[in-house]
Each structure stands twice: as structure tokens, then as C-alpha cells.
Amino acid sequence: MKENVKEKQRKGMKRETILLVVTLIITIILLSIFPDKQEAVTTASWKFFIEMILILPAVMVLMGLFAVFVPKDMVVKYLGKTAGIKAVFLGILMGALPTGPLYVAFPMASALLKKGAKISCIITFLSAWACIKIPQEMVELQFLGPRFMAARLVLTTVFVVIMGVSIERLIEWSDKKESKSMGGKDDASI
Amino acid sequence: MNSTAIFINIFALSCLIGAFIKDRAKTKQSLKVAVKSFFRILPTVLIIIILIGLLLGFVPQTQISKVIGKHAGFGGVLVVALLGAILHIPSLISFPLAASLLKSGASVTPVAVFITTLTMIGMVTLPLEIKELGKKMALLRNGISFVIAIIIGIVMGAIL
Numbered sequence: 250m251k252e253n254v255k256e257k258q259r260k261g262m263k264r265e266t267i268l269l270v271v272t273l274i275i276t277i278i279l280l281s282i283f284p285d286k287q288e289a290v291t292t293a294s295w296k297f298f299i300e301m302i303l304i305l306p307a308v309m310v311l312m313g314l315f316a317v318f319v320p321k322d323m324v325v326k327y328l329g330k331t332a333g334i335k336a337v338f339l340g341i342l343m344g345a346l347p348t349g350p351l352y353v354a355f356p357m358a359s360a361l362l363k364k365g366a367k368i369s370c371i372i373t374f375l376s377a378w379a380c381i382k383i384p385q386e387m388v389e390l391q392f393l394g395p396r397f398m399a400a401r402l403v404l405t406t407v408f409v410v411i412m413g414v415s416i417e418r419l420i421e422w423s424d425k426k427e428s429k430s431m432g433g434k435d436d437a438s439i
Numbered sequence: 440m441n442s443t444a445i446f447i448n449i450f451a452l453s454c455l456i457g458a459f460i461k462d463r464a465k466t467k468q469s470l471k472v473a474v475k476s477f478f479r480i481l482p483t484v485l486i487i488i489i490l491i492g493l494l495l496g497f498v499p500q501t502q503i504s505k506v507i508g509k510h511a512g513f514g515g516v517l518v519v520a521l522l523g524a525i526l527h528i529p530s531l532i533s534f535p536l537a538a539s540l541l542k543s544g545a546s547v548t549p550v551a552v553f554i555t556t557l558t559m560i561g562m563v564t565l566p567l568e569i570k571e572l573g574k575k576m577a578l579l580r581n582g583i584s585f586v587i588a589i590i591i592g593i594v595m596g597a598i599l
Contacts, residue, residue: 258479265482272486276493286496294492297535301484303444306477307451308531313473314458317465348476350529352564359571371572372580380530380558387447388531389554392538395443400595401551408587416579423575 304391311384312348319346325357328374329364336370337410344377354378368420369413376409480529487532491539504544511546519549520589523556524581527563548596555588 280287324343331339344354358371381402389398458466507515528536537550560581561568568577 262479262482265486269482269486272489276489279493279497283497290492290496293495293539294488297488297491297539298485300444301488301535303441304447305480305484306473307448309473309477309480310451310455310470312476313469313471314454314466316472317469318458318462351558351561352567355564355568355571362572368576372576375580376559376584380555382530385530385534385558387450388534391443391447392534393541396599397547397551397595400599401554401591404591404594405555408591412580412583412587416576416583419579420575 300391304387308384308387311387315346315383316348319343321347321357325360325364328361328370329366331370332367336367337373337413340370340373340413341377341381341406341409344374344379345381345383347378348382348384351375351379368417369410372413372416373409376405376412381405480531483529483532487528487536491535494539495543498543500544503540504546507540507545507549509546511549516549516552516589516592519553520556520585520592523553523588524560524585525562526557527561528557530558533557546596547599548592550592551595552588552592555591556585559584559588 276290280290324347328336328340328343354375358375361371361374362368386398386402389401455466455470458469505511507519533554537554540550540553541547565577565581568581571577572580
């Protein structure tokens with residue numbers, strides 16, 4: 250499976266490099282048709298490039314550290330055995346630490362589900378994984394400023410907890426209804 | 440170099456030093472991962488930076504603020520939310536993109552909504568999510584995330 254992931258990454262990089270070349274060619278053509286836009290486009294791009302390149306190595310170092318020091322199986326182990334409201338917040342913390350795109354977290358969430366972790370915990374884990382990662386927050390800080398970042402962080406945390414708890418209730422409720430309609434077996438199916 | 444960039448670099452450096460003291464071998468491995476991921480993400484970063492330049496250079500601010508500006512209606516927010524849900528770009532890149540939208544006349548609400556749906560909702564990865572977590576949970580998660588993204592955006596627009 251690891252080979253498969255590597256193969257996929259290599260393919261993805263090739264595709265992105267081709268896309269970059271295509272974007273560059275289109276931009277050059279566009280700018281030669283509209284020479285009066287040249288300055289505005291290059292200054293804007295250059296400014297964003299500088300802002301990005303000043304922090305990108307640091308962000309990558311943070312991501313690398315989290316990837317190696319917080320291995321996936323450790324996350325699954327910790328989350329699988331925690332219960333109650335603590336699990337919800339641990340879900341957020343554990344989601345915010347490791348790195349990778351969201352689809353990497355789905356198999357982990359599935360493993361957690363099989364281990365009997367709480368649904369609210371899995372939802373907060375996935376949501377935190379998606380949008381409040383620490384290296385990601387650094388990029389947000391750089392480009393959108395401390396007020397924007399802090400406000401979004403706090404609001405997201407609050408709403409993600411609410412969402413986790415409601416989805417858990419909804420799924421429990423619908424499971425109960427299903428098991429009742431199947432002949433009143435109640436919680437035996439769980 | 441602005442103070443935020445300095446802070447971020449100092450933060451990363453102190454984490455690195457701490458890690459190095461704790462476990463040398465693991466830290467070396469982390470640095471290898473860092474270099475690899477840097478080069479892996481670089482093409483995408485460059486594409487977005489070029490697109491930002493084109494956006495700021497070609498699209499007039501009045502045009503952008505008409506659709507997702509302060510006085511634009513709820514329709515613009517919905518469009519941006521849907522766009523964020525469908526697009527599949529790395530979240531790291533979403534922040535410079537969001538900053539460029541803000542700079543070109545967008546208001547806080549649509550930008551916050553865009554970041555949130557972009558990161559939390561994945562139409563492209565939905566089949567995988569359904570396979571791993573079941574239809575009920577995957578659809579509920581994506582659906583409710585869409586709603587809370589809009590709420591988060593509206594609250595942020597009100598307080599910032």
C-alpha cells in the first residue's frame with residue numbers, strides 16, 4: 250500500500266508540474282497581448298511569492314516534525330481508548346497535530362470507528378484535521394493576520410464540537426429507530 | 440521580513456531544536472520529510488501565486504466586490520461556499536488565495552466561508568469517505584460542515 254501511495258504522489262507531482270508549465274505559458278501569452286497589465290500582475294505575484302517563501306520552509310519543517318513525532322498509530326491508540334467530553338477535545342488536538350490531506354485521515358477514522366471510539370470524537374478529529382492544523386494556522390497567520398486567524402480558530406473549534414455532538418446524537422437516534430423497526434432488538438446490534 | 444514571518448521561523452526553529460535534543464535520528468528523518476514535502480508542494484504553490492497575480496492584475500476590484508463584497512447579497516456567499524466544497528486544492532494554498540480575494544475587494548464573510556468549505560468539505564473525496572465511514576456519517580459531516588461554514592463566515596463578518 251505504501252508503494253501505491255508513492256506511485257500516486259509521483260503521478261500527482263508530474264501532473265502539477267505540467268499544470269505549472271501550462272499556467273506559465275498561458276500567463277506569458279496573456280501578458281504579451283495585454284502589456285499594460287504586466288506590471289500589476291508581476292508585482293502582485295512577486296509580493297505573494299516573497300510572503301510565501303519566507304514561511305514555507307518553516308511550515309514544512311513543522312509538518313515534517315509532526316509527521317515523524319506524532320505517528321498515525323499513536324493517534325488511533327490514544328483516541329480509541331478515551332471517552333466522554335475529553336475524547337471530543339482530544340479529537341481536536343489529535344486532528345490538529347499530524348499532517349497530510351484529509352483523505353489520509355479517513356482510514357484512521359474508520360479504524361477508530363471499528364475500535365469503538367465515540368462518533369463525536371471522530372467528527373471533531375476529522376474536522377480539526379481538515380481545517381485547524383498547526384502548520385496551516387501559521388500560513389493563515391502570515392497571510393490573513395492574527396485577528397482573522399484567532400477568530401476563525403475559536404469559532405471553528407466551537408462549531409466543530411457542536412457538530413460532533415449533534416452527528417453522534419443523530420446517528421444514535423437513527424440507529425435506534427432502525428433496530429426497533431427490525432423487531433425491537435434495541436442495542437444488541439451495537 | 441515582517442514580524443509574523445519572523446515569529447513563524449523562530450517557532451519552527453525552536454520546535455526543531457527541541458526535537459533535536461529529544462531524538463536526533465527522528466529529527467533528521469523529519470527534515471527529510473520536510474524537504475520532500477517542500478518540493479512536492481512547490482509546483483502547486485507557484486501555480487496559485489501566478490493565478491493570484493492574474494486575478495489582481497486583470498479582474499477589476501469593482502467586479503469582485505460586486506459578487507462577494509460588502510454590499511453583495513447572500514447569493515455570492517453561497518456560490519463561494521459551493522466553489523470551496525467542489526475545488527480540491529491543498530489547504531495551505533487556500534490562505535494566500537483568500538488573502539488575494541480580500542485584497543481585491545471581497546469581504547470577510549465569503550472569504551472565511553471559502554476557507555472553511557474548501558478545507559472541511561471534499562466532493563472529490565466523498566466516495567472514499569463514504570466507503571470508509573459509511574453513507575450516513577459522511578453525508579452528515581459534509582452537509583453540516585457546509586451549514587457551519589456559512590455560520591462561521593457570517594459571525595466573522597460581524598466581528599471583524
